[in-house]
Amino acid sequence: MIHKGRNKGEKTPEIPTIRPPSEWRSILVRLTRGCKWNRCRFCGIYPHLGVPNFSIRSIDEVKHDIDLLHILRPRGETVFFGDADPLEIGVETFCRIAEYLRSTIPVKRLTCYARVSTLLRIGPEAVKDLSRSGLNRVHLGLESGDEQVLQFHRKGQTPGMVAKVADWLKQAGIEVSFYVLLGLGGQDRWREHIAGTFNLINQTEPDFVRIRRLWLYGDGSGLPGTECPLWKEIRGGSFNPQCPEGTVQELHFLLDGLAELKTFFACDHENNYVRVAGMLKSDRQEMLAEVESFLTLSLLERNAHYTAVGSRI
Ligand code: SF4
Incomplete structure (x- = not known):
């Protein structure tokens, strides 16, 4: 559906609803x-x-926003x-917009979110076209490398699909950034969730792995907006949420299972209870030690920390 809501004389560009934390300095289109x-x-x-x-916005609207953003x-x-x-x-429109952007603004990096299923549908030749148009990094919601977890959460992708599109992107010279969601297997499937995830990361060697923690927003606590859809499964008993300490154990198990890859690993979101960052190739042991050091704090200190860390989107 093409949205026709805004008129061409608009003086302020439309801004994406969400962006990755690493894009905080970026121009948002x-x-x-x-x-x-x-x-x-x-x-x-x-x-x-x-x-x-x-x-979907019209190409004229997007170009108008690029002109405004340039100013x-x-x-x-x-x-x-x-x-x-x-x-x-x-793909064709995306490339035309990317080329217009590059002819208007001398950008060093162009990134976007993409669904794995969308990349799989457009195919490897179109991925090369994206690279030629100037796209040089893609943020993919891996979430989990465990097929059952992905299926339960209706992610619409399998580990095999992720491995295939990650390969296409790398072959085309586009950097791959994976997002992993601690807690997604709940208390009943956390080991499989994490083991599947480190196996897939070890197989694909993305440029970035970024860690988030599942946050069940809107539990009737008075927050505005709709609640997280997963509450339905929790109330129905088919999902048993992970506890705070469990997510730290997951982080430790993940780092322990990862190989020394040329991958930048970062807990770059405020939701993480322990925030480590570094290259897996050179800093993995140090990151593991940092998580272990946290786990040696007293129960009182750990619980105080879990309470102090805020939950936000
Ligand atoms: S519903 Fe799924 S695909 Fe859509 S934004 Fe949320 S995580 Fe991404």
Whole structure:
């Protein structure tokens, strides 16, 4: 669906609803609104933030925003395309917008979110076209490398699909950034969740692995917006949420299982109870030691820390 809401004289650009923390300095360009898939049980974040429906912006609207952003952010060097899966605008249109951007703003890095299933659908030749148009990093929601966990959460991807598109991206010279969600297997499947995840990361060797912790927002606590869809399964008894200490144990198990890869590993979100970062090749042992050191604190200190760390999207 093409959204026709805004007129061409608009003086402020539309901003993507969500961006990765690592894109905090980037110029943000919105190609699509919301998430077309919108089915992952752990997510529901676009409806929660007031974007319940998916829509595609017109190429003229997006170019108009790029012109405005060029004036507003003359020193911007990196650009992020949103929302959740901007390739849904179509590869040809995406490339035309990327080329227009590059001819307007001298950007050093162009990144976007993408769904694995969308990349699989467009195929390896289209991925090369994306690279030629100037896309040089893609943020993929891996979430888990365990097939059963992915299926339960209706992610719409398998570990095999992830491995295939990660390979295409790397072959095309596009950096791969994976997001992993601690707690996604709950208390009943956390070992499989993490083992599947480190196996897939070891197999694919992405450029970045970024860690998040599952946060069940909107539990009737008075927060505005819709609640996390996973509450339905929790109330029904089919999902048993992980405890705070369990997510730290997951982080330790993950780091322990990862090989010494040329991958930058970062807990770069405030939700993480222990925030380590470094290259797996050179810093993995040090990161493991940091997690172990946290786990040697007294129970009182650990619980105080879990309470003090805020939960946010
Ligand atoms: S996790 Fe990504 S693909 Fe799944 S519903 Fe949320 S935004 Fe959409």
